[in-house]
Amino acid sequence: MRIGFIGAGNMSGAIIKGIISSGIVKKEDVFASDKFLPTLEKVKTNYGINITEDNKEVVEKCDVIFLAVKPQFYNEVIKEISPFVKTTTTVVTIAPGQTLKNLEVTFGKEIKIVRTMPNTPAMVCEGMTAVCANKKVTKEELEYICTLLNSIGKAEVVAEYMMDAVVGVSGSSPAYVYMFIEALADGAVMEGMPRDMAYKFAAQAVLGSAKMVLETGMHPGALKDMVCSPGGTTIEAVSILEERGMRSSVIEAIRGCVAKARKM
Template sequence: MKIGFIGTGNMGCAIIKGYLTANPKKADFIYVYNHHVEKAQTLQEELGIHNTKSIKELVDNSDIVVLAVKPNTFEQVMPQVAAAITTQKTLVSIAAGVSISYLEGFMLRGVGVIRVMPNTPSLVGEGMASVSRNKAVCEEAFTKVLELFSSIGMVQEISESLIDAVVGVSGSSPAYAYMFIEALADGAVAEGMQRKQAYQFAAQAVLGAAKMVLETGLHPGELKDQVCSPAGTTIEAVRSLEKSRFRSSVMEAVHICAEKSKNMSK
């Protein structure tokens, strides 16, 4: 199936490059459009994909059309997409706050629509994406979209009703993780470690802890208990975090983020 990308910003490029890294012989099946012509031209020269001159040309040549543009451009982009798309094609959106029903409102009845919520670690092949679909999406197209986003990390299908929770727990949470890594490094610097070294120690510790959760299948609380020796250093640090309402603060951040996402969708 041929895949077209409207928009070649950071996320669009990450998806394309990740997919082609996993499928190096599929460049001929990728089409792109960007109103900044030079950006799309550069990608064509770098990756061997097809650069199109208009949204209509891209839609005409694609089985799956990926909207990789900012939500504030949808009012301009979607009428052009709707004028060309047919029920034999599938539309994919990666924009936050843009519902499936909103997209359906632009188009003929029966067009398959998939809503994806990726996150920025997709840029290094460690993304987490949710996918939600309407009833018109065929299995072949859905399987292809899962393959596409699996090439840049992990992907799971969810009900669209849970997408605001996804925004809070994975879409926006890299920012919380960066703050945590920065704070860990600040603490190490305060204890005498060089800044660059402190970032490496902190980031690798967080990466390793995340892999332990994913690869062992153990509950995070059980893994935490394994590090906490009786009367040891770690349990003292955990006690300090609990005094500062660490877990409650993180839960509140996810809630606030999800609420903001709900309001954006309205």
């Protein structure tokens, strides 16, 4: 199975690294194209894959194509490659707002399309990717795409109507988490901790807390209660966060993010 990438930026680089290092695909069977030659040379140097500046060459040689260009370039690139996409080819998209129906219309013919929404922690193999597909994609083909994406973290099949919510809770949320880590560190710096140390303590606390949610299966509220001793320091901090509207701010931020995604 040959895997191709149209667009060789950060997300493509993360997936290429994952599928090669996991042994799912050999580097000789990976192809990438990009209009920016330094980007291509970087993925070739890092991973030893085949590169070209011709998108059509990638389409003609590969069985699975990851369309990893910016959303504003989707129509242009799809019109360029559509005549060369075979009925046996699976096209995997990585962009918010590009529905399966719209993609089918833009391609102008019946092809296999898998829509995905990964996030940037894929760059350290801790990504979360939502996946949905049109009716042309078989169960086995969808499972294979999920296997590829599991090499950069976790992948889960969802109904397409959930994809905009995925953008808010997963696709964009690393930015919110980075803001939270930065704020935690700022607070520690105000209390005299060196900044590098503050980032380390804050980031590890977030990492460990997330791991507890995933591995214990406990409700986040119950885990929170485990930390909050009666009359203690943690419940004091929680009270201030509630007073300042942390929870409602996050909810409204996600709603705004999803609303924006629906308009794209």
